[in-house]
Each structure stands twice: as structure tokens, then as C-alpha cells.
Amino acid sequence: MRRVVPVAVVIILALFATAFAANLPQTTTTLSAQTANNTSAANAFASAADGNLGAANISKAPIRSLLYPGATTKLYAHVEPWWGSSSHMDIGYSSQDPTQIQRQVTDMISRGLDGLAVDWYGPGSYEDLSDKLLLTEVEQHPGFGMFIEIDHGAILWHSCYPGCDGTTAAINLFTTVAGEFFSSPAYVKTGGRPLVREFGMESYGIDWNAVQAAVPGNPLILHRDNMGFTDAQTGGSFGWIQPMTMPGMPANYDGADYLNSLYSQATGSYPAVTMFASVFKGFNDILASWAPSGGRHVEQNCGQTWLRTFAAINKYYSASRQLPALQLVTWNDYEEGTEVESGIDNCVSVSGSVSGNTLQWSITGDETTVDHYSVYISTDGENLMSLGDVPAGSHSRDLSGVPSGAYSLFVQAVGKPVLKNQMSPAISFTSTNATASWGGTATAPAKALSVSASPATATVARGQAANFQLSVSGGSDPVTLSCSSLPAGMSCSFSPASVTPGASPAASSLTVTTSQTSAAVHPPHRRSVPMLAFWMSGLGVAGLVSVPEAVRRNRRLALLVIVLGLAFLQFACGGGGASHTTSAANPPSSAAAGAGTYTITVNAASAAGTASTNLNLTVH
Numbered sequence: 001m002r003r004v005v006p007v008a009v010v011i012i013l014a015l016f017a018t019a020f021a022a023n024l025p026q027t028t029t030t031l032s033a034q035t036a037n038n039t040s041a042a043n044a045f046a047s048a049a050d051g052n053l054g055a056a057n058i059s060k061a062p063i064r065s066l067l068y069p070g071a072t073t074k075l076y077a078h079v080e081p082w083w084g085s086s087s088h089m090d091i092g093y094s095s096q097d098p099t100q101i102q103r104q105v106t107d108m109i110s111r112g113l114d115g116l117a118v119d120w121y122g123p124g125s126y127e128d129l130s131d132k133l134l135l136t137e138v139e140q141h142p143g144f145g146m147f148i149e150i151d152h153g154a155i156l157w158h159s160c161y162p163g164c165d166g167t168t169a170a171i172n173l174f175t176t177v178a179g180e181f182f183s184s185p186a187y188v189k190t191g192g193r194p195l196v197r198e199f200g201m202e203s204y205g206i207d208w209n210a211v212q213a214a215v216p217g218n219p220l221i222l223h224r225d226n227m228g229f230t231d232a233q234t235g236g237s238f239g240w241i242q243p244m245t246m247p248g249m250p251a252n253y254d255g256a257d258y259l260n261s262l263y264s265q266a267t268g269s270y271p272a273v274t275m276f277a278s279v280f281k282g283f284n285d286i287l288a289s290w291a292p293s294g295g296r297h298v299e300q301n302c303g304q305t306w307l308r309t310f311a312a313i314n315k316y317y318s319a320s321r322q323l324p325a326l327q328l329v330t331w332n333d334y335e336e337g338t339e340v341e342s343g344i345d346n347c348v349s350v351s352g353s354v355s356g357n358t359l360q361w362s363i364t365g366d367e368t369t370v371d372h373y374s375v376y377i378s379t380d381g382e383n384l385m386s387l388g389d390v391p392a393g394s395h396s397r398d399l400s401g402v403p404s405g406a407y408s409l410f411v412q413a414v415g416k417p418v419l420k421n422q423m424s425p426a427i428s429f430t431s432t433n434a435t436a437s438w439g440g441t442a443t444a445p446a447k448a449l450s451v452s453a454s455p456a457t458a459t460v461a462r463g464q465a466a467n468f469q470l471s472v473s474g475g476s477d478p479v480t481l482s483c484s485s486l487p488a489g490m491s492c493s494f495s496p497a498s499v500t501p502g503a504s505p506a507a508s509s510l511t512v513t514t515s516q517t518s519a520a521v522h523p524p525h526r527r528s529v530p531m532l533a534f535w536m537s538g539l540g541v542a543g544l545v546s547v548p549e550a551v552r553r554n555r556r557l558a559l560l561v562i563v564l565g566l567a568f569l570q571f572a573c574g575g576g577g578a579s580h581t582t583s584a585a586n587p588p589s590s591a592a593a594g595a596g597t598y599t600i601t602v603n604a605a606s607a608a609g610t611a612s613t614n615l616n617l618t619v620h
Contacts (some may be wrong), residue, residue: 005110027383029478029502032374034384034412035423040093049105050284050337051300051345057423058343059415061504062471063328063373064454066417070319072455073277077108078149079118081130081175086103089287091334095130101510103136105144107341108331109495111418112507114265115145115188122150124175132180136216138379139186141495143467143509145289147188152200152412166204167211174215182217190235190274193220193251197238222276225262229270229583236274237266241329243283243405245295254305255280256312263316277317277326279309280571281344281418284337302347303369303419307342343420346370349350350413350424357400357431361411361424369419376410377402381426384410386476400427401434408582414504449474449611451604452482453510460619462595465513468618470494470602473505477606481508485601489515490617492600507611512600514619595620 037043047054062076084094093100108116118134121127131148138146152171155161159169174196179188182194190196196219212221212233220235222228228237242258244250259278266275282300285291298306313476317323334339346369353362361376371393376384387409391398399409409427451472458466472479478500483492492512499506597618604611 013352026385027374028216028376028386029042029383029384030218031378031410031423032216033304034410035050036502039104039342041074045092045430048287048334048337048347050097050287050295050334051282052334052337052339053342053345053420056343056345057421059371059417059419059421059504061414061417061505061509062108062454062469063417064112064469064471066173066307066325068318070284070455071317073317073323074114074325075112076147076276077113078327078329078333078620079104079116079134079331080333081127081134082121083334085126089335092596095127096133098133098137101134104331104341104552105137105141109144109509110142110507112471113144113328114467114469114509115147116331117147117149119151119199120148120177121153122173124155125158132267135181135184135186135402138186139184141186141509142493143495145186145188146184147195147197148181149197149199150174150177150201153206155201155204161204166201167207170198170201170204170211171214171334174211174219174221178215178217178219182219187225190220193218193235195220195235197222200490202227212497220274226265234273236276237262237270238326238327238574239278240278241283241287243298245296246294247251247294249297249463251303252299253297254301254308255283256308259309259312260315263312267316267321272325277313277323278329279306279313279326280329281306282337282338282340285335287334287337291571300344302366303344303415304366306344306418307369309418313500333373340418344415344418346413346415347421348420348422349415350411350422352409352411352424354399354409354427354429357398357402359397359399359409359411359427359429361395361427362562363395363413363422369416369418370413372414372419374412374414375413377429378410378426379405381408389414399431400433401436402429402433403438404431404434405434406430443470447602449479449606449609451479451602451611453602453613453615456613457616457618458512459620460514461516462619465511468512468602468615470506470510472499472508473501475606475609476500476502479506479604479606481510482603482605483510483512483600484603485599487598487600490598490600491515491603493513504526510602512617513616514617 024594031382035057038057038060039055041055043055064071067073081095082088083091084096093112110317118131119127120131135146138144154173159173161169177196187194194217198221206223208231222232222236222238223231223234224238224240224466225491228234239259239262244253264279266273280298282305283298284295286295313323313326313585328340331340332339344351346365348365350361350363350364352359372392375387375390377387379385383579387397405430409429411424413422415421453468453470455468458468460466469483477500480498481494486492490512492510495509497510600615600617601617602613
């Protein structure tokens with residue numbers, strides 16, 4: 001007669017096996033994941049003759065890390081919304097595909113951006129619908145914003161011009177933008193004024209005093225370069241890029257002279273003018289139908305141009321002289337070769353070998369484009385376990401703690417922000433260390449979980465919101481974000497509320513909203529013992545009534561089930577059998593927080609541990 005294995009024993013043993021599996025190598029990622037496209041560029045997009053990188057695996061280190069320490073600068077991506085229309089090249093997606101739009105916004109947030117500027121070409125244009133779809137998605141991400149740049153093409157193709165003068169056309173266009181976009185909670189405002197830029201309207205004889213007076217909402221109108229410094233009604237200046245035509249372009253031309261001149265004027269002659277700096281990888285419009293013979297160029301220089309555009313900012317701005325904002329030129333202009341959506345090729349390759357118990361590697365290319373190295377080990381060449389990170393400049397990893405076995409090793413050169421991550425070919429390694437175990441010293445100590453905020457301080461009027469960019473690093477487990485020590489009448493929201501750091505830090509946007517109304521008092525919530533514990537106790541004792549009669553008659557077997565069930569309770573719950581009560585560190589009062597400076601704690605929690613950072617918010 002066949003003996004029936006009791007259900008309770010099978011479940012308990014399975015759970016024990018799962019619990020103790022942590023002593024075995026844990027795969028944290030795959031080779032496919034570490035080399036696949038992790039951007040919003042179309043998967044099918046291939047590297048092009050103008051220098052655009054095909055869809056790639058790129059560094060998601062926060063772009064802000066390339067700025068001077070303590071930068072409070074707002075970071076925006078300049079988005080072109082015309083893809084999918086018949087007048088532009090096929091890049092593999094449509095700017096009117098909601099799924100693609102969601103991918104783009106999520107990608108921007110993952111790189112630490114605060115929002116986007118998007119071109120608008122007038123009512124009824126293809127771009128008009130694209131922009132409205134984009135705004136709908138942006139509104140789903142608190143703390144992330146959007147504003148409009150009106151292109152001169154709107155005057156040419158979607159206005160009363162030339163039947164009216166340039167000023168009338170501009171007034172009509174800006175008024176339309178005010179009516180259709182300004183009311184969105186996601187629309188970017190500075191000092192309560194909606195931000196709008198114009199591009200290329202210098203030749204239309206526009207009276208900007210008249211435009212400013214006529215357009216509702218009192219917009220802050222920004223102009224490009226010197227016009228942004230000198231126009232009587234300017235709200236500020238923004239930089240762009242200055243390509244040169246071939247031949248005659250200097251070797252390795254990077255556009256730095258243009259940026260140095262712009263920032264020198266901004267900080268020297270016009271320090272009171274709001275400045276939008278520009279950062280770019282290069283320029284090459286040979287694929288554009290309007291390009292001159294030979295095209296116009298700014299060389300990429302294998303990622304060095306990108307890094308130099310940040311260096312130019314850091315030359316003129318600092319924590320004591322803050323740059324208000326910058327824009328990426330551009331997020332996705334594939335035709336002019338400025339897009340950074342697909343990443344930037346740093347022209348680096350990595351190869352390695354093993355000598356004894358030491359992994360060594362070397363690179364070709366410029367190591368100043370590398371942020372750090374990540375080392376992985378695998379038994380099948382696909383599922384990878386991290387052996388930790390190694391700083392740039394170091395090229396070895398001790399393997400003496402790896403247990404006996406045959407392995408493949410991989411070294412990934414993780415680029416600086418937006419630059420391509422480069423993975424080495426598989427490196428064979430056979431360990432003969434019979435005394436080592438994966439529960440011992442085989443893996444590098446995991447990085448401690450950490451969370452930081454930029455800026456760490458903010459000032460808002462009562463009833464307004466403050467935005468912060470968070471950077472979470474350490475480990476590879478999902479991290480849940482939360483706030484504590486919130487004064488009455490304040491609330492916080494994260495986008496996203498859960499992130500998973502890896503080789504590069506993960507980003508999240510935090511919005512702290514203040515209130516002008518009284519705050520209700522909520523009693524503390526009570527958190528009960530995990531349901532798993534009650535379920536297991538039921539299996540151990542009362543659960544016996546639900547297993548076969550033969551099991552209940554076997555007293556020794558019943559005793560074993562009870563003991564295992566109680567043991568698992570101790571193991572899974574840490575011996576705790578009581579409820580846990582949580583309450584706010586600063587219990588809310590019946591009135592909203594008034595004027596003053598408040599300290600808010602941002603908490604990060606994962607299976608590996610917890611971390612926190614403090615923010616100072618001044619309310620006036």
C-alpha cells in the first residue's frame with residue numbers, strides 16, 4: 001500500500017529549503033539584461049552614419065552627478081514630438097504612441113531629470129497632438145514637469161502670417177499655448193509664472209513688449225543666446241549648440257568656445273538674467289533633408305564632448321553661484337545627430353584574463369568616460385551573480401574565496417551618465433578551493449544601502465510644493481521609499497515609490513506638498529503578525545484536522561509537524577508574536593504647519609537594510 005506524504009510536511013520542508021537557499025549563489029541579473037537596450041529608443045534602432053548610437057545598454061547614473069557639488073540646477077530634456085509623421089525619418093516609434101510616451105518619461109526620470117521642454121508648431125499641427133499626449137503622461141508623475149517651446153515653424157505654417165505681422169502671429173500662438181497648457185499642474189512655472197521659450201523668431205520683427213502684455217498668465221518668455229540677455233521683456237536666456245560646416249571645421253571641434261562665451265556673459269555682464277545652460281553629445285545633420293552639402297558638425301569625440309559641456313558649466317557655476325537650469329540638446333533629434341535617448345558611445349572595450357586566483361582586465365579607449373567596473377560570475381554564461389564593483393582606475397579582482405567549480409566571469413565598464421555600458425567577453429575560470437562556500441567570502445561585501453537628495457534644502461510658499469531628486473544606491477533588492485517626521489498639513493509622494501538600484505544608482509522624484517488648511521489627526525495604525533505565521537501555526541496544530549486521518553493517528557508524525565511548524569514561526573518571525581505599532585515621529589496637530597523651517601526624513605528600506613536622509617524645507 002502506497003504511503004501518503006502529509007501535506008503539512010511537504011509544505012514545511014519546501015519552505016525550509018527556500019529559506020536556506022540563501023546560502024547558495026544568488027543570481028542578481030542576466031547577461032541579456034546587462035547588455036540589452038535599457039532606454040526608450042526603439043529596440044530595432046541601429047547605429048547610424050550621423051553618430052547616433054543604436055539602442056544600447058547605457059549608464060543610468062544620475063546626470064546631476066556631472067555637475068558641480070551641491071548643484072540645485074533643474075535638468076530638462078529637449079524633446080522633438082514629430083516622429084511618425086511622413087515628413088521625418090523612421091526611427092522605429094511614433095511620438096503619438098502612448099506606450100512609447102510612457103517609456104520616454106520613465107526613462108527620463110530614471111536618469112534623474114526634472115522634466116522636459118517640447119517643441120510646439122501651432123494649433124492643428126502633428127506636434128500639437130503629440131504634445132498634449134505627452135502632457136497627459138507627465139501629469140501621472142508628480143514632481144516631473146513639462147513646458148512648451150514655440151518653434152518659428154509655428155509662425156510659418158500654423159498662424160495668420162504672412163496675412164498678419166509677426167507680433168500678431170506670436171500673440172495668437174502664445175495665447176493658444178496659455179489656454180491649452182498653462183492650467184496643467186505639471187506645467188513648469190518659475191515664481192508662479194508659466195515658462196515658455198521661443199526658438200528662431202528673430203527675423204519676424206516681433207514686439208515682445210506687446211506679446212508680454214497681451215498673453216494671459218504673465219508667462220516668463222525665454223529667448224536664445226544674446227537676445228535672452230538684452231530684450232526688454234526677456235525672462236531669461238537659453239543656450240543651444242553651434243555646429244560648423246565642412247570643410248573648414250577644426251579637428252575634434254566640440255563647440256566649447258560657444259559655451260564659454262555664453263556663460264561668461266551670463267555670469268559677468270548679466271548675472272540677474274535666468275540662464276538655461278545646454279549640454280550635448282555632438283551634432284551631425286547629414287541625414288536631414290535640409291542639411292547643407294557635407295552637413296554641419298560638432299564632433300562627439302567618443303563621449304568627451306558630452307563631458308566637456310558639463311565641465312564648461314562647472315567652470316562658471318558652483319554651489320555659491322547656482323545655475324538655475326540646463327537642457328539636454330536633445331533627447332531625440334535623430335536627424336541632427338544630437339539625440340541622447342539611445343545613449344552615447346564612449347568607444348571603450350573591455351577584455352580580461354585570470355592568473356591564479358586573480359581576475360585582471362584592460363580597456364581600450366579613454367577611461368575618463370568610465371564610472372566604475374562591475375564584476376559578475378556565472379555557471380552557465382547567462383545567469384549572473386555580482387562580485388561587486390571596482391572603481392575606475394583599478395583593474396583586478398581577487399577570486400580566492402570562490403568555491404570549487406568552473407565559471408565564466410564578465411567585467412562591465414559602467415559608463416558615466418548616459419554613456420554606453422561595455423561588457424567584456426566571457427572569461428573562463430576554474431576554482432579548486434574546496435574549503436570556500438558561497439555563504440563565506442566568495443562574494444564582495446554588498447554596498448550599504450544609501451539615499452541622497454538634490455537639492456537637500458528648498459523654500460516654498462505655504463500651499464505650494466517642493467520637488468527633490470533622490471538617488472538610491474547599494475544592493476540589488478527593490479527599495480521602498482517613504483517619509484517620516486512630516487509636519488501637520490504636509491504630504492509627500494514619490495515617482496516611483498519603489499526603485500531597484502543595480503550597478504548604477506536608481507532615481508526617484510519626491511514631491512513634498514504643503515497645505516493652507518488644517519490637518520486632521522489620524523490614530524496610529526496597528527500592524528499585525530504576518531499572515532504566513534498564522535497560516536503556519538494552523539498547519540502545525542489546528543491544521544492537523546485537515547490532513548488525512550492516518551496522519552492524525554500517527555502521533556510521532558503529528559509531533560514532528562507541530563515542532564517544525566513552531567520552529568518555522570521562530571525562524572520566519574524572529575520569535576515575535578506581538579503586534580507592532582507604528583506612529584509618526586512628529587504626531588500631527590489639528591492645524592497645518594505654519595511658516596518656519598522643517599526637517600523631513602526620507603527613508604529607504606529593502607531586504608538588505610535601511611537608510612535615510614534629511615531634507616530641510618522652509619515654508620513662508
